[in-house]
Amino acid sequence: MPVYFYWGEDQFRLEQAVKNLRQQVVDPLWESFNFEKFAGEDAEAVQAALAQVMTPPFGGGDRLVWLVNTTLGQRCNAELLADLELTLPQIPPNCHLLLTSTQKPDSRSKAVKLLQQHGNIQEFSPIAAWKTAEIEQQIREAAQRYQLHLPPEAIQLLAEAVGNDSRQLHNELEKLALFAGDRPLTAEDITTLVHATQQSSLTLASTLLRGDTATALSQLEDLLLQNEPPLRLLATLTKQFRTWLWVKLLSHERDNQRIAKLAEVGNPKRVYFLQKEVNAVALPSLQACLQILLATEYQLKLGAEPVATLRQGMIQLSLACSRRSWGDRSGGADN
Structure with missing residues (x-):
């Protein structure tokens, strides 16, 4: 047609x-x-x-x-x-x-x-960052077009390095094809040639949820070096923390289909993993995180210096998660 x-x-x-x-x-x-x-x-x-x-x-x-x-x-x-x-x-x-x-x-x-x-x-939608099996399959198919023979460990390393960024994937495969010639590539080749700093905003969100401030700031620097727009980064973080908040609010619910519908999660099977992620985080912590994200977005739209504003926001988010989840485990002091 x-x-x-x-x-x-x-x-x-x-x-x-x-x-x-x-x-x-x-x-x-x-x-x-x-x-x-x-x-x-x-x-x-x-x-x-x-x-x-x-x-x-x-x-x-x-x-x-x-x-x-x-x-x-x-x-x-x-x-x-x-x-x-x-x-x-x-x-x-x-x-x-x-x-x-x-x-x-x-x-x-x-x-x-x-x-x-x-x-x-x-x-032509990006594969969800958490669907690692589909990302690895995309890498296998793309590697065939470049006539590259990648062992399983090399595919896993590439998936960790480029995530669901198909443009970055093809850039890296093109570079690897020039290097490899007719010989198979090894995991060591991938480690040497692919600069594994392709941190996604979702990876940053998971790090913040764990309260790992140092790693979160490092991942933020990687994202900024990749010219990630600050407001787009905040939009992704806000969407992820809002999803976590909904899942936490619905922790009494047993029907994953209903939770997925209310939390706007496309795949109900993902609810189980989301529940595990927020299990140790107190509800007030997630509520505070959305307030911090909103305040950070407001400052950026008013013209605040992006890098310093984002760093401050990431520190506040990380501390909110770590402090409040610690209080929840030690008797609910912050609740």
Whole structure:
């Protein structure tokens, strides 16, 4: 089918899919005539794209029309819906319409149902950081594309080093492929060549929950060296601590399905592990952590110096977890 909808926050994999589709259908000699991009959030641009995709390609190869950052997956007025209903079934087989978005399409939308009927919707979301088995499988598949033979310990080391960052993974595999040549790589090669400082915000959150201030500050430095935006880092921490707070609040509940729904945890099987993580942490500690995160975000938005503000916030979070969980175990002094 000549209609494609790519969505998800894993921009590297999504960009690779767009690149592959472009190479597959567009003749590079005629690309300036047969490849066009339109702003997907602008109604007039969407209408122009739909008109353009009905135009036969010029010269060799097929035509590709790309709607970038489209909002059709979330909202679509009656006029645009009518245009889609008229255009999608009539697109010539040598013309292709590509829509991309970071947001998940709303399956209840008539426009999305229409796109499902006439096209291919594909997700490009990052693997959850805690799904180590899936991350390792992604590494195996990517290594095959680079014709790399990685032993199990090397795959585990790579998973620890790059996490769910697919762009970083492919950068490291490209470097390893140049180094390896035709010989198999060893765990020692991975340790030497891959700088294992790819700390994720979720790893930092777990360290803060344990009250390990020194390690948390070190991981924060790693994240800042990787140009992690401070507000995005705080957003991840806030989401994780809010999840932990919900799980702690629902500790009396025995139905993991219900806990997962209320805590907005996608996989109910993950609830068991979340409960273990917060078992030794007092409820007031998690409540205090959300207050600290909110105050830190407020200071940053007021223009406070990011590094010093984040360091102070991480120290406060770590101390809140360690002090309050200690009080909880020694008789509830902080409760």
